Amino acid sequence: MPETENRKSDHIKIVLSKDVQHKNSAGFEDVMLIHNALPEIDFDSVDTKIEFLGKKLAAPIMVSGMTGGTPEAEKINKNLARAAEETGIGMGVGSQRAMIENGKLLSTYSVRDVAPSMLLIGNIGAAQFAKGYGVDKCRKAIELIKADAIAIHLNAAQELVQPEGDRNWKGILSAIKKITKELGYPLIVKETGAGISGDVAKELEAAGAKAVDVSGAGGTSWTAVESFRNSPVGDTFNNWGIPTAVAIKWCKKTVKIPILASGGIYNGLDAAKAIALGASACTIARPFLRTAVVSYEKTKLEMERVIRELKIAMFLTGSRNIEEFQKKKVIITGKTKEFLDQI
Numbered sequence: 001m002p003e004t005e006n007r008k009s010d011h012i013k014i015v016l017s018k019d020v021q022h023k024n025s026a027g028f029e030d031v032m033l034i035h036n037a038l039p040e041i042d043f044d045s046v047d048t049k050i051e052f053l054g055k056k057l058a059a060p061i062m063v064s065g066m067t068g069g070t071p072e073a074e075k076i077n078k079n080l081a082r083a084a085e086e087t088g089i090g091m092g093v094g095s096q097r098a099m100i101e102n103g104k105l106l107s108t109y110s111v112r113d114v115a116p117s118m119l120l121i122g123n124i125g126a127a128q129f130a131k132g133y134g135v136d137k138c139r140k141a142i143e144l145i146k147a148d149a150i151a152i153h154l155n156a157a158q159e160l161v162q163p164e165g166d167r168n169w170k171g172i173l174s175a176i177k178k179i180t181k182e183l184g185y186p187l188i189v190k191e192t193g194a195g196i197s198g199d200v201a202k203e204l205e206a207a208g209a210k211a212v213d214v215s216g217a218g219g220t221s222w223t224a225v226e227s228f229r230n231s232p233v234g235d236t237f238n239n240w241g242i243p244t245a246v247a248i249k250w251c252k253k254t255v256k257i258p259i260l261a262s263g264g265i266y267n268g269l270d271a272a273k274a275i276a277l278g279a280s281a282c283t284i285a286r287p288f289l290r291t292a293v294v295s296y297e298k299t300k301l302e303m304e305r306v307i308r309e310l311k312i313a314m315f316l317t318g319s320r321n322i323e324e325f326q327k328k329k330v331i332i333t334g335k336t337k338e339f340l341d342q343i
């Protein structure tokens with residue numbers, strides 16, 4: 001198996017079997033939604049629908065980009081996509097580099113047969129731009145899987161602790177700027193579990209990104225994952241990054257483009273808090289991976305659980321829809337407040 005495919009396969013095994021939970025919290029325990037003892041709403045009429053990148057979603061929830069390139073990835077992506085299509089939420093695939101380098105792997109990312117209308121987001125690593133990837137590869141990644149948009153992932157912490165990782169991160173921002181001008185599809189920039197600061201979000205907004213996914217610290221730790229793959233320094237950095245709750249609030253202060261939230265969003269209450277802090281939608285990785293290796297049915301149940309929990313939180317704050325919910329006051333305490341006070 002070529003190196004990229006091997007690595008992808010290792011990642012899935014490690015994420016499912018080892019303790020790859022970030023050593024710091026995402027910060028949602030510091031975020032309080034205010035209970036309304038008299039909601040005056042019929043629970044069944046609470047409306048979680050949103051529109052994102054021109055598509056309607058049943059709830060502001062998406063599957064975060066994870067995999068592709070191996071036979072097990074094909075099954076995982078199909079289960080995720082079928083469940084997301086039926087639930088009415090969106091989905092990203094994992095890095096498409098393997099498929100771009102080896103056309104035979106296209107089927108492991110292709111999900112339109114089971115998810116014809118779902119919001120589908122392609123994925124490429126930003127580090128590839130320092131090695132000659134550009135607008136053509138991005139367009140190819142989108143069009144070959146009939147995606148609606150592409151996410152460019154930033155994973156400097158992971159690459160730097162990998163013995164074979166990419167070290168040259170020069171010229172990435174100008175590459176993103178050039179691509180957003182020429183691509184003709186929306187481009188999202190996402191982190192992979194170490195967070196995006198308000199300052200970086202501002203640079204990405206100016207470069208033409210249509211949204212940023214903060215993918216903060218507090219969920220899957222990619223430095224921890226690498227520590228299980230022959231990286232002694234991975235363990236040293238296993239608590240690196242900006243906690244998700246901080247990253248959302250910080251980015252919300254500095255940019256106007258939609259903010260997506262991920263990194264340690266493990267249930268609908270976490271998602272509700274992320275949205276109350278300013279996220280337009282949440283993306284979830286590891287929890288959906290755990291069910292997708294089992295079945296599409298289990299994945300669909302998990303998605304429905306998350307949406308139901310979000311709906312309960314909305315109801316209990318007296319919100320009839322997402323717009324109303326986003327206007328509710330949020331109390332921030334503890335470390336998250338201390339962090340935000342110093343920004």
Ligand SMILES: Cc1cc2nc3c(=O)[nH]c(=O)nc-3n(C[C@H](O)[C@H](O)[C@H](O)COP(=O)(O)O)c2cc1C
Binds near residue numbers: 012153190287
């Ligand atoms: C098995 C696995 C593979 C991943 N591969 C990618 C990838 O190829 N591209 C990417 O942008 N993010 C990738 N991620 C990162 C996730 O999209 C997400 O940003 C991160 O895991 C934090 O979310 P979580 O705490 O819900 O897991 C991967 C995550 C997992 C669990």
